[in-house]
Amino acid sequence: MKVCIFGGTFNPIHTGHLIMAQAALDAYGLDKVVFVPCYLPPHKGAGGVTPAADRLAMVKAAVAGNKRFGISDIEIARGGRSYSIDTVRAFRTRMAPADKLFFLIGSDSMRDFHTWVAADELLKLCAFIVYERPGAPVRTSRRAGAAQRAMHLICEVPIGISSTEIREKVRRGESVRHLVPPAVERYIAKKSLYRR
Ligand code: ATP
Numbered sequence: 122m123k124v125c126i127f128g129g130t131f132n133p134i135h136t137g138h139l140i141m142a143q144a145a146l147d148a149y150g151l152d153k154v155v156f157v158p159c160y161l162p163p164h165k166g167a168g169g170v171t172p173a174a175d176r177l178a179m180v181k182a183a184v185a186g187n188k189r190f191g192i193s194d195i196e197i198a199r200g201g202r203s204y205s206i207d208t209v210r211a212f213r214t215r216m217a218p219a220d221k222l223f224f225l226i227g228s229d230s231m232r233d234f235h236t237w238v239a240a241d242e243l244l245k246l247c248a249f250i251v252y253e254r255p256g257a258p259v260r261t262s263r264r265a266g267a268a269q270r271a272m273h274l275i276c277e278v279p280i281g282i283s284s285t286e287i288r289e290k291v292r293r294g295e296s297v298r299h300l301v302p303p304a305v306e307r308y309i310a311k312k313s314l315y316r317r
Contacts, residue, residue, distance in 0.1 A: 123151045125223035125250065126212060128196070128205055130284065131158045131176050133309060134183045135301050137282035139190075141252040144277050145225050146189055149250060154225065155191040155212075156180050159203035164233065171314060173197045182304035206239040209246050222247040229257040234268050244271050255281045291315035 127142055134156070142154040158176045170176075177194055184190035195211055196203040205224070212222055224247045226234075231251045234240055243249075249272040253259050259274055287297050292315055297306055309315060 122153075122216070122220040123149065123223065124212070124216065124220065125149070125151050125154045125225050126157055126193075126205075126208060126247070127154050127225040128157045128159060128203070128208065130162045130170065131156070131180050132171050132284050133176065133179045133287060133301060133305055133314070135282050135284060135287055135305075136299065137280040139183060139187075139302070140280055141227070141275070141277075142190060142225065143187075144252065144275050145223070145250045148275050149223065149273070151189070151223065153189055153191050155193050156184055157193045157196055157208055159196045160200050161202045163202050163204055163238070164236070175308075175312060175314060179301075179305045179308050182308055183302045185304070204238045206237075206243055209243060213246055223250055224248070225250045225252070227252055227254040227257065228259050229254050231259070231269060231272060232257055235266075240268060244268060248273060250275060252277065253279045255279045288315040292317065 125145055129138065131138065145151060146154055158173065158180050160173055161170065177197060180192055184192060195208055199207065209224065216222060226249060228251055237243060251259065251272045252275050282300055287300055290297050291309060
């Protein structure tokens, strides 16, 4: 089994996330990409993060229908700041020794990877797959150094969609159609998320 963890705040999940997950599945012959919404993101301020229940509901709505996409609420159930190392260790203990564990990130996350808790151990426990993001070119990263060289880059067209942009558009009353799946668009409207 080849399983890939895809951790994120998913506030909200967007089409960019889904495209990069599918690209990882195809490029590395993965059996499953498991979306893991965090409880509190370690790198972002705690203030203003949409309730975990809403973010989880949107991830569920977005991945429904893709048999190779799964969801884990392990970080939400754990509470507190969500550190990937705790999640990766938990996944590893549940997997057979022959199973291979991957972790999907964007190139902006790759560039700050050296600040992640237990970065060296993470690199030993799973193989990182990196999807390049506009504004975070992979080659210019110097500080990531050896860690970056150990990661696998997906060569696809970078996608300029971010959760920040979606929250700002909703706040301005603009449409987010096609930037998020229809079910997520409906959820945002129904729950009046991101209005202010
Ligand atoms: P925000 O705008 O609120 O910072 P985000 O769009 O970066 O959110 P996250 O849920 O924080 O979304 O991202 C989860 C992971 O997905 C991170 O590793 C991030 O780098 C990656 N990611 C998100 N959007 C893209 C994208 N368009 N291209 C490549 N990677 C992305």
